[in-house]
Amino acid sequence: MQSNQQKNAARPPASAAASRSLRPKLMLILALFFVAANLRPVLISLGPVLDSVQASLDLSGSGSGLLITLPILCFAGFAPFVPRLLRYWPAERLILWGLLVLAAGIAVRSLFGITGLFAGTFISGASISVIMVLLPSIIKDHFPSKAGVMMSLYSTALCLGAAIAAGATVPLQNIPGSSWRWAMAFWLVPALLSALVWRPHIPPRQPQQERRYSRTPRLRSSLLAWQVTLFMGLQSAVAYCVFGWLPFILIDRGLNQVTAGLVLSVSLGIQLISSMLAPWMATRGRDQRSTIVLMLTMSLSGMMGLIYAPLAQVWVWSIVLGLGLGGVFSIALALLVLRSPNPQVAAALSGMAQGVGYAIAAVGPFALGLLHELTGDWNGVALLFAAFIIGGGIFGMGAGRAGYIKVDAKS
Numbered sequence: 105m106q107s108n109q110q111k112n113a114a115r116p117p118a119s120a121a122a123s124r125s126l127r128p129k130l131m132l133i134l135a136l137f138f139v140a141a142n143l144r145p146v147l148i149s150l151g152p153v154l155d156s157v158q159a160s161l162d163l164s165g166s167g168s169g170l171l172i173t174l175p176i177l178c179f180a181g182f183a184p185f186v187p188r189l190l191r192y193w194p195a196e197r198l199i200l201w202g203l204l205v206l207a208a209g210i211a212v213r214s215l216f217g218i219t220g221l222f223a224g225t226f227i228s229g230a231s232i233s234v235i236m237v238l239l240p241s242i243i244k245d246h247f248p249s250k251a252g253v254m255m256s257l258y259s260t261a262l263c264l265g266a267a268i269a270a271g272a273t274v275p276l277q278n279i280p281g282s283s284w285r286w287a288m289a290f291w292l293v294p295a296l297l298s299a300l301v302w303r304p305h306i307p308p309r310q311p312q313q314e315r316r317y318s319r320t321p322r323l324r325s326s327l328l329a330w331q332v333t334l335f336m337g338l339q340s341a342v343a344y345c346v347f348g349w350l351p352f353i354l355i356d357r358g359l360n361q362v363t364a365g366l367v368l369s370v371s372l373g374i375q376l377i378s379s380m381l382a383p384w385m386a387t388r389g390r391d392q393r394s395t396i397v398l399m400l401t402m403s404l405s406g407m408m409g410l411i412y413a414p415l416a417q418v419w420v421w422s423i424v425l426g427l428g429l430g431g432v433f434s435i436a437l438a439l440l441v442l443r444s445p446n447p448q449v450a451a452a453l454s455g456m457a458q459g460v461g462y463a464i465a466a467v468g469p470f471a472l473g474l475l476h477e478l479t480g481d482w483n484g485v486a487l488l489f490a491a492f493i494i495g496g497g498i499f500g501m502g503a504g505r506a507g508y509i510k511v512d513a514k515s
Contacts, residue, residue, distance in 0.1 A: 375430025
């Protein structure tokens with residue numbers, strides 16, 4: 105009897121044990137949030153100070169266009185090859201290296217003239233592509249039963265990082281003694297802090313860990329993988345067309361430059377709401393198809409309203425558009441995990457979907473601009489937006505069905 109009492113006294117309370125087991129998960133969630141929040145500032149911080157960059161470096165309009173498109177091309181070019189790196193290093197270690205290289209790329213693009221501007225942008229885009237491909241694999245590995253919630257957190261962090269960078273870069277430039285260089289270089293500080301936060305989550309070196317990824321699953325023959333990929337690509341094309349062209353559309357319709365930019369800012373800011381709620385909604389039912397239809401319908405309605413509705417209604421339609429785009433983007437990210445049976449497939453699907461997806465996204469804004477130049481109005485552009493969204497809906501109906509990608513045992 106006394107022996108049992110001593111054992112019970114020595115045993116920690118259940119609540120204390122649960123607290124100790126919960127703490128590492130909470131710290132990993134916090135680290136994931138910090139890492140994700142650093143994947144957009146390097147992209148978004150250029151736009152607000154682009155005029156200053158052009159004046160300082162005598163950068164042409166075509167050079168500016170290439171600079172804006174370069175990170176998207178990096179995503180498309182590097183993403184398909186990232187899963188192969190998992191044969192040699194664990195995802196956690198690759199993410200740490202990605203953050204350190206990202207910080208180096210930010211420093212190079214900010215401080216070393218026009219050559220550094222392009223080289224640093226290329227380095228930053230390559231490092232971001234590595235991190236973006238691997239985070240869904242981490243989430244699938246550590247939170248398999250909470251994929252919807254975790255991908256919601258991931259997409260919310262992306263939106264929050266973009267919103268902060270959009271609002272803070274110009275004030276940073278306007279600090280006495282500062283310039284566009286220091287305003288853009290500032291974003292290496294949170295990247296380095298994120299690397300410090302992420303460092304404790306790297307597992308010790310274990311040969312069996314590398315062997316888990318000794319073969320990269322091949323998904324090119326999977327219809328479901330292609331449906332997820334094309335859904336990702338078409339929704340990305342819509343988003344980047346909006347980012348690049350919405351202010352021009354509104355200015356052409358009669359709004360001044362400041363108001364047109366503010367409309368886009370409101371649309372971006374409101375995405376925080378739907379990026380949190382949409383994956384949660386999408387995982388409440390049997391599958392994600394109804395939520396995909398809802399978000400795409402809002403995206404199409406919002407865009408058509410901004411092109412054709414009276415200008416007095418632009419704020420309403422900007423909110424509708426933002427809710428739709430934020431929701432469909434977060435669902436597209438969630439599908440990378442929801443359709444994957446294991447972390448290996450999640451990494452391979454993430455590489456495939458983001459590689460092809462960002463290639464489509466890079467073509468979208470160019471095609472829109474060419475169409476507007478050929479037609480001289482926005483009617484053809486409206487039809488192109490509708491085609492992207494309807495195409496996304498077609499592939500989303502397949503991608504949104506409940507089920508996992510089947511991988512050949514030989515792959």
